[in-house]
Amino acid sequence: MKKQSTKSIALRGLFYLLVVFLLVFNLFPFLWSLYSSFRPSNQLFSSDILPPFSHDGQFDLGYGIANGLTLDHFRSIFADPRFVAALINSIIVSGATVLVALGLGSICAYALGRLPFRFKGPVLYLVLTMTMFPQIAVLSGLFMMLQTLGLFNTQPGLILTYLIFTMPFTIWVMTQYFRSLPKELEEAAYVDGASPLKVFWEILLPLTMPGLVSTGLLAFIAAWNEFLFALTFMITEPMKTVPVVISQFSGVDPRQFPWGEIMAASMVVTVPLVILVLIFQYRIVEGLTAGAVKG
Amino acid sequence: MAKEIDLYARQKRLAWFLVTPAVFIVLLIVAYPLIQVVYTSFFRAKLDGSVEPKFVGLDNYANILADPDWWSAVRVTLLFTVFSVGIEAALGLGVALVANSKFKGRTLLRVAVLVPWAIPTVVSSQIWRWMFNQIYGVVNVIMVSLHIVPETDKIAWLAAPATALPVIIAVDVWKTTPFMSLLLLAGLQLIPKDLYEAASIDGAGPLKKFFSVTFPLVLPTLLVALIFRTLDALRVFDIFYVMVQGQAGLQTMAVYNQIQLILFGKSGYGSAVSVIILLIIMTFVVLYTRLSKTSFE
Numbered sequence: 001m002k003k004q005s006t007k008s009i010a011l012r013g014l015f016y017l018l019v020v021f022l023l024v025f026n027l028f029p030f031l032w033s034l035y036s037s038f039r040p041s042n043q044l045f046s047s048d049i050l051p052p053f054s055h056d057g058q059f060d061l062g063y064g065i066a067n068g069l070t071l072d073h074f075r076s077i078f079a080d081p082r083f084v085a086a087l088i089n090s091i092i093v094s095g096a097t098v099l100v101a102l103g104l105g106s107i108c109a110y111a112l113g114r115l116p117f118r119f120k121g122p123v124l125y126l127v128l129t130m131t132m133f134p135q136i137a138v139l140s141g142l143f144m145m146l147q148t149l150g151l152f153n154t155q156p157g158l159i160l161t162y163l164i165f166t167m168p169f170t171i172w173v174m175t176q177y178f179r180s181l182p183k184e185l186e187e188a189a190y191v192d193g194a195s196p197l198k199v200f201w202e203i204l205l206p207l208t209m210p211g212l213v214s215t216g217l218l219a220f221i222a223a224w225n226e227f228l229f230a231l232t233f234m235i236t237e238p239m240k241t242v243p244v245v246i247s248q249f250s251g252v253d254p255r256q257f258p259w260g261e262i263m264a265a266s267m268v269v270t271v272p273l274v275i276l277v278l279i280f281q282y283r284i285v286e287g288l289t290a291g292a293v294k295g
Numbered sequence: 296m297a298k299e300i301d302l303y304a305r306q307k308r309l310a311w312f313l314v315t316p317a318v319f320i321v322l323l324i325v326a327y328p329l330i331q332v333v334y335t336s337f338f339r340a341k342l343d344g345s346v347e348p349k350f351v352g353l354d355n356y357a358n359i360l361a362d363p364d365w366w367s368a369v370r371v372t373l374l375f376t377v378f379s380v381g382i383e384a385a386l387g388l389g390v391a392l393v394a395n396s397k398f399k400g401r402t403l404l405r406v407a408v409l410v411p412w413a414i415p416t417v418v419s420s421q422i423w424r425w426m427f428n429q430i431y432g433v434v435n436v437i438m439v440s441l442h443i444v445p446e447t448d449k450i451a452w453l454a455a456p457a458t459a460l461p462v463i464i465a466v467d468v469w470k471t472t473p474f475m476s477l478l479l480l481a482g483l484q485l486i487p488k489d490l491y492e493a494a495s496i497d498g499a500g501p502l503k504k505f506f507s508v509t510f511p512l513v514l515p516t517l518l519v520a521l522i523f524r525t526l527d528a529l530r531v532f533d534i535f536y537v538m539v540q541g542q543a544g545l546q547t548m549a550v551y552n553q554i555q556l557i558l559f560g561k562s563g564y565g566s567a568v569s570v571i572i573l574l575i576i577m578t579f580v581v582l583y584t585r586l587s588k589t590s591f592e
Contacts, residue, residue: 141328
């Protein structure tokens, strides 16, 4: 009996060790870059990992914090017009992409999930195939299309291309969502003489709000993080988005690679996302798994 | 009765009206460019239109297959795919099993797991590039202080394929294991609890339970997740482009394609590369839709 419990305590210890390892593995790179973004350049480019806690031969926490952390990198990126322009571009492009994808995607999903439609099967198959479509395969075609339409190097052009990966996903997840609502909901309304559009607008849409929030958030993250199209279709400095600018950061001082600024810029674009994800974690997990496991 | 028929007709009309805009846009941004890509792949042409396009038949395809850089890109992509997806599946299953059991701090773990997933790929690539910086990177600094490598001989991680590829795989594993474990967790939660109780009554230990209950039942989800991730890994671009910047010997198929197309402006040749990549990936898509047994009706 005694032996059994020592063994289970040991197993439990091992288990928590594993949990701690997973926590460190998941969080360390993020925390390290957060810390790097606050370190003065002279310490960033040295062999010291920790802030200068020892002062006059003694441990001094206040001295370490006062001399080991700085807002310089954040000041410098917000004074850089390239970064500010990129931030604004990213917000406009991602925001508009989400609105268009949700707007057109959810009405299409309502039709596919709720209304009689002869080509439901083929359209849904097309939509699912599109969610896995490799963007690189249409890069040259889109390049030429945007130039023909006069939308190359413009925000509307980039938004249009972003619908490739946001709209099929929105349609797919929202169709599953509309399907899962019970049939009785609309029947009563139809008996009362409501039109199909009214049923959609007043009864079904409010019920799918949680689904709209999670797909909208996932679409926003995907658009915010997109790199290949932004790199290829937005080529002049004021049109670039945040991921492109972060990948090409050259900094104020050309002789030194601006790691402090890169880390600060990285944190500015990442921390809001991380907070959003933490707030909406249940919705996100729901949206992610609905896309791949169900069906 | 007449009213019901009327309602049905109205619903059908509305359905057409609602589906059309979305389908139109998808056709505009996928079908049209795709046809253009296939068409251009049979021509010698420049992206900026500086030379008159000339029909060359299958020459572009023949040239690609004769280019050692293309085969190097295929090799790098396959190595990356096999190792990253393999490690992600094993780790993801581990994390899912841990997250599925009851313990203090379970919510914390689930939240922590989502952090790497939420970080833009370009940003995570830069973070890891900084951590693996030869002179000031935290990894080398720690290795020196632990006397694993001498101060004078720090490792230039990203300079050579032999060390760069493992680092790049680690970044992808870090970023994507959360996604994998969330999918697998959803699969684990579908397993009925009474199966475990029945196994306990039969005297099965934890290992036996894993191999005769958990694993077989989570296998369908695992397969779907594997194909899903394989598709993603085969078209990898961001991590390689940011971390090693198109360095020779460290290009993936997508990086090779983008460089030929945009940097060299070879639209005919680049389009042919796109077609080849598309064919490879679509094979997996078909496999995926077959295996996942999705219903479309």
